[in-house]
Amino acid sequence: KSIAVLPFTNLSNDKENAYFADGVQDDVLTNLSKIGDLKVISRTSVMQYRGQTPNVREIGKALGVSNILEGSVRRSGNKVRVNVQLIDANTDEHIWANDYDRDVTDVFAIQSDLAQKIAEALQARLSPGEKSQMTRKPTENGEAYLAFVQAHDLSCAFEDFDKLKQSEQLYARAVELDPNFALAIARYSQLESWIMHTFDRSAERRQKARTLAERALQLQPDLPEAHLALGCSYYYGDNNYEAALNEFQTAQRGLPNESEMYLYIGAIQRRLGRWVESTANLEKAVSLNPKDTWALQNLTFNYQMARNFPKANETIDRALKLTPTAFEPWEAKVKLALCEKGDFSVAERAFEATKSTQLTKEQKLKTAYARANIFLLERKYSDGLREAESLPDGQLGIFPGALWSKYFYIGFARKGLQDEAGSRAAFLRAKDAAADELKRTPDSEDAHIQLAKALAFLSEKDAAVAEAQRAAELRPESKDAFGGPEIMEGVAEVHAVLGNNDRAIEILEGLLSRPSGVTAQMLRINPIWDPLRGDPRFQALIDKYGAKA
Known part of the structure; x- marks a missing residue:
């Protein structure tokens, strides 16, 4: 009892009616997804079949369903004609077909009637509550x-x-x-x-x-x-x-049957530390929306936090197969390569792949930040400095913390190049950017940890520790097992820069022993941890958790 509703063909002449045809399809799909006894594939996964002559068997196999609904919509003034066919995806045989000629105002009646007829044809049970939800305009x-x-x-x-x-x-x-x-x-x-x-x-x-x-x-x-x-x-x-x-x-x-619901529930459960339930719900979201890269990315994050790199790579590779030049799946793939193996070659492949795609303003900025970050991780400080300095201040208001990141990267690069005066000037700019963000959003844990890092590099020890503490209080791991570890990693960085080795190593050991983005490989390559490298306990940590990996 599974079905995919393909995009309805618009047989009208103007573009606005294409949206009308999409609306009919979307509402039929939504009505069907209210039936608990059916498996219904989400809209994102079927939209790629728009404008194609469908090979029903192939589509059924790709989406994991036994039935396909296809249809067309013709609208002329206040009249609308909807034609639909329900097809068995295994045999390519028509199970049921119907034509509706109605006024436009009756379109919702068509959609609820359609959903009920399909439920009957597939012998899906329909509860009174489900039926009443469907018939409401x-x-x-x-x-x-x-x-x-x-x-x-x-x-x-x-x-x-x-x-x-x-x-x-x-x-x-x-x-x-x-x-x-x-x-x-x-x-x-x-x-x-x-x-x-x-x-x-x-x-x-x-x-x-x-x-x-x-x-x-x-x-x-x-x-x-x-x-x-x-x-x-x-x-x-x-x-x-x-x-x-x-x-x-x-x-x-x-x-x-709504993939989005499993995605949201899975996203909340991981924040509550319920990782097994979260992963199961995200896997269910992917099964209901197999062509959606967003669901696949979210599932990848879970596997990455659990350091299950084979599953994480397999999942993000599915997303890249669907959209080989998409920015976000490549961003996740690069992070996996660094965390698992300290491998920079995937970053080069990613930058090359995304060159050929039309990036949004946000993605262009993210790409520039990613380049700067990779150069700094590789200790190519001149390249990292050039990339960070090329970012135009005026365009950085799109993302919270973007201006801070620019000047933090510049400060870090100049410090690596032994330009202490230039480094200090940049960290002062980063400090101001974080302080300005906190005026707008005083309870932003990200802005508090950003301010703490800038203060640490400016040797304002007490203020840096206080800001790091505030960030950890605002998003403790006990309340957010997904976002909390990233804040604690930032707290560890602050202590490392300030020379508080005991506290930095204690935090890192904790993060390595539970789900988090921290790995032995990242500790090995990231220059932010250089102040700890002379401490045998830090090397012991890398050896212990590197061997486990």
């Missing part, structure tokens, strides 16, 4: 619906801030056209939480995400996507993982 306003479909499409570009801002405008338009469009309000809230998490950690954006989620729940208390939105607000806005998990589990009961 999200909006009566056709224009609001079209804006929502386009917004939802753009919101999947997680790393592209320009597309996310377009999505934001379209969600706002949908809600303006229909203030009671709970589904649009919920997805709008979810987008605001993600932007806050990745690009803009302002209190205003955090509040906007919460207000929208609460409004969606008020309008429709049993809407799964509204619970998902509130969960995202607790997760990204408050770091309240238990509250977020409760909301995600409520949402999952209404969307039992």
Whole structure:
């Protein structure tokens, strides 16, 4: 009882109706994903088949499903014709087909009828709750619906801030056209939480995400996507993982086949230190969305933290097979090569592969930072300095901490080149950048640890230790087993720079004995640990955990 819904063909002439066809497909898919007795492949994994003449058997095999739904949509004025065929992916035989000729306003009735007919044809049990969720219209306003479909499409570009801002405008338009469009309000809230998490950690954006989620729940208390939105607000806005998990589990009961739900639950569970459950949920997310590189990357992070490098490499290689020049999977692959083997050759391959692709502004900056970082790890300080100095200050506001990173890299490179005055000047700039970030977001543990590192290199010992301590208090490993170790690694770096070998080695030993990004190979190659190299206990640590690897 498994199905993939292929992109519906738009038989109308204008582009806007292509979005309408996408919307019909998306809603049929969403309705089907509410049926617990079915396995339904997520949208991201089927969109690559748009515009192709489908080879049903091959698609079924690639997506791991027994049935394929394909269809077409023709819209003319207020009339719409939807044609669908349900096909057995093993035999290529038609199981069922239907044509619908309706008014545009009846499109939701078509979608819920379709989902119920498919459930019957596949002999999937349909509970009364599932049936009632399907028959509910999200909006009566056709224009609001079209804006929502386009917004939802753009919101999947997680790393592209320009597309996310377009999505934001379209969600706002949908809600303006229909203030009671709970589904649009919920997805709008979810987008605001993600932007806050990745690009803009302002209190205003955090509040906007919460207000929208609460409004969606008020309008429709049993809407799964509204619970998902509130969960995202607790997760990204408050770091309240238990509250977020409760909301995600409520949402999952209404969307039992939605890959996104398994992804969010898995992401929360790893922060709670429930690694086995987290990995199982992320594997389930991948099985429901096998062509989605985002799910594969998240699963890779789990394997990397567990230092299961064969599984981590196998997983990220699947993502690279899907998108051979994509920036983010290469970024993960480079990190794996360094952590497992101290191997720099993968970084060169990555820079070469991504040359041929159209990078977003964010990706261009990330690539420049990655180059600078690799040069510094290789102790090619002149090259690292050149790369870091080429970053234009005016463009670094996209990411929190980007300006700090530039001047920290410059300071580190100049120190490696024995330019003490130049190094000090750069670390002072890094200190100011972190302090400015803390004025905007006083509880940012990343900004506190960044400030601590700059202070350590400026020999402001007490202030550096205090800032490192504050960062660890804000995100302790006991509350965040996924993000906490990275903060503690930063605390260890601060102590190493200050000459507090005992504390640095104690922290590193702890991080090496539990899931974290720290490996013996990284300790071996990273010059930040040079102050510890004369200490036999540090070498013993590398020998002990290097042998285990």
